[in-house]
Amino acid sequence: MLIAALRRLPAAEVAKLVDAAPKTQEATPYPWNGVTLVDLPGTLSGNDEHSAAARRGVRGADALMIVTTSELPGEAETEAILQALDADGFADRSVVVVNKMSAENSDREVILDEIRKRLGPFADRVPVIPTDARDYVDAGNEPELTDAQRALLVAESGIDALTAELRRITAPGVEGMRPKAQAHELVRVLEDAEQRWELDGRELDAARTTKKAEKSISRAKTAVLDTLERESEIVASRVRTAGGRAADGVSEKNGTVPVDIATAVTGELIDARTDFDVRFSSSVRAAFDALAAEYGDAVPEPEAWVNEVDAPEATLAAPTQSPYERAIREAAEKAEKVGAKKLHALIEKVAGEPEAAAKIANWLNKTRAGQKVLDAGGKITNGVDKFKPWGRIKATKKVAGAAGKVQWAVAVMGPLMDVKSIAQDQSKWKAIKKRRQALRDHFADVALRQRTDLNDTGEQHLSEWITEVEQSLSGLTKQGAEISAARETALEGIRGLRDEAEKLVRPGD
Known part of the structure; x- marks a missing residue:
């Protein structure tokens, strides 16, 4: 749904994308604004193949859009986010997206404060964008809505703010993003290579x-x-x-x-x-x-x-x-x-x-x-x-x-x-x-x-x-x-x- 909102898809394509079964099991690319959005399997799905595919995708990325929901990430999810920001080196080339913010009983400020606490030392370095992708998709595809209603849904959905932030960190010529991504990946490759020299047998x-x-x-x-x-x-x-x-x-x-x-x-x-x-x-x-x-x-x-x-x-x-x-x-x-x-x-x-x-x-x-x-x-x-x-x-x-x-x-x-x-x-x-x-x-x-x-x-x-x-x-x-x-x-x-x-x-x- 978030990808559908970012790509401004019409209703037919949204239904085809969102209702596709099974859900994402491997890295799936989507063109967007001159770059490629890569949808990765959930890292905490419990499926080892999904986790391995997600790990490979993270390691090959230039920047990350880390998606969670208003239900707040659990301890394991928080740990995975912090690893991506710290050990994987994405702190200065990531955005955290808190989706489904229009759900009932969702207190926006409380949720955002709690997210920032869980980001710890990275709270001031990583943008946190509240969104509701369904509101944005509905605003563009529900025929019964008035223009005022559409404008309100779009404004409150946060998709425009997210789009602006993604464009900022992926804009051509952003200093050092690609070389730094490659350097981080090189460090990880070398760490893997070093581990492979552990002898056995x-x-x-x-x-x-x-x-x-x-x-x-x-x-x-x-x-x-x-x-x-x-x-x-x-x-x-x-x-x-x-x-x-x-x-x-x-x-x-x-x-x-x-x-x-x-x-x-x-x-x-x-x-x-x-x-x-x-x-x-x-x-x-x-x-x-x-x-x-x-x-x-x-x-x-x-x-x-x-x-x-x-x-x-x-x-x-x-x-x-x-x-x-x-x-x-x-x-x-x-x-x-x-x-x-x-x-x-x-x-x-x-x-x-x-x-x-x-x-x-x-x-x-x-x-x-x-x-x-x-x-x-x-x-x-x-x-x-x-x-x-x-x-x-x-x-x-x-x-x-x-x-x-x-x-x-x-x-x-x-x-x-x-x-x-x-x-x-x-x-x-x-x-x-x-x-x-x-x-x-x-x-x-x-x-x-x-x-x-x-x-x-x-x-x-x-x-x-x-x-x-x-x-x-x-x-x-x-x-x-x-x-x-x-x-x-x-x-x-x-x-x-x-x-x-x-x-x-x-x-x-």
């Missing part, structure tokens, strides 16, 4: 499996990196402390470091590196065990770190008759006369020549004390003077690795042994003070470089193993990773487009 299971594996690997990696950072700082702290001890021990008589202090400081440097090796290796092993508990044999074992240290007891400096300790002591005793050349030569030979390292390994394995040091993990020897298969090679690597730490320690100790002269142009006290500060600065520099080097090499060692783990588990995680990557790429693109579209639909834009 096998895709969801694959993505969850991948995410779980990624979290497990990340936890393992984080735990090792935490240990690496902590233990490398401990090494640096022990180096600085050892340097302070050496500096405090400088003799005020001749500027030398006493033999017992030099020996103790060298031992502390070696112990610091050995303790680091043990704790870092343990953290990597713990990470492996945690992953293996979840994924079994699919997790590859990490390569041994440094010199295959298996336990804290596995330090070659422990026995009182260790060739390393003896070499250090002898070198320290002769330092004032011959410097560190002899000690460097011995250590370089053991660290760099497998034959020399093998001789030391054989020597250690000839006694129970040496065997305990050499094979704390029980993987190398079968008893005194006996090796397990491949045990001799492992023992040689251990010796060479330990010699490498000793070689590093002796290099650090170089400035302690270099006592060629004390500055002659200063007082002895100033010279001693300067030497002490120089030693502290030297050890502080060594500490910083050690921490950096251990962190860099430790991260590289860990990274290589993590890469192997990821490759080994790729058969389990590949599909889920590809699905997740495609989803994230799509969602990122959708969100970017939606952000741009939302700029167009904001009030005032």
Whole structure:
């Protein structure tokens, strides 16, 4: 009836339109004033197909004529109206029509006030037009009415006011109406597209499996990196402390470091590196065990770190008759006369020549004390003077690795042994003070470089193993990773487009 009134249809066409059965079940277009009026099924008819058709029609509209009656919309209808105005973005391109206002017992002002209350924050933005379409149609089609009666019905029907308002919001050139309608629709399309990327079934299971594996690997990696950072700082702290001890021990008589202090400081440097090796290796092993508990044999074992240290007891400096300790002591005793050349030569030979390292390994394995040091993990020897298969090679690597730490320690100790002269142009006290500060600065520099080097090499060692783990588990995680990557790429693109579209639909834009 409202469409018939707006289109000024003659009586025959009004009857054909109004009496058509069944009532509107799908979007039905009608030309009007250069635009198209689209009659939509009732949104609250209870018919899902009707509701879906109405929803599609709303989403494709440039403007809305929201029609209710003098009976006032119920709670569900009010909610639907507010959704159209707010979430759907039609607040500034809609008109609310309250039809059948000439019905008996209808108080126009009370009804309009109540409608505005139900519009809430949109009451001042959306025009509310009271109408009675039947009065307007009757005014044009009832032959018995006088001109005065016709004029009164037309005036009170509100159709002319509605026509004027519709012409205003649909007039050609109305700024931004069509682009804004398209922008709102784009936002809705993108929201739908985003929702369609919610995974289920096998895709969801694959993505969850991948995410779980990624979290497990990340936890393992984080735990090792935490240990690496902590233990490398401990090494640096022990180096600085050892340097302070050496500096405090400088003799005020001749500027030398006493033999017992030099020996103790060298031992502390070696112990610091050995303790680091043990704790870092343990953290990597713990990470492996945690992953293996979840994924079994699919997790590859990490390569041994440094010199295959298996336990804290596995330090070659422990026995009182260790060739390393003896070499250090002898070198320290002769330092004032011959410097560190002899000690460097011995250590370089053991660290760099497998034959020399093998001789030391054989020597250690000839006694129970040496065997305990050499094979704390029980993987190398079968008893005194006996090796397990491949045990001799492992023992040689251990010796060479330990010699490498000793070689590093002796290099650090170089400035302690270099006592060629004390500055002659200063007082002895100033010279001693300067030497002490120089030693502290030297050890502080060594500490910083050690921490950096251990962190860099430790991260590289860990990274290589993590890469192997990821490759080994790729058969389990590949599909889920590809699905997740495609989803994230799509969602990122959708969100970017939606952000741009939302700029167009904001009030005032």
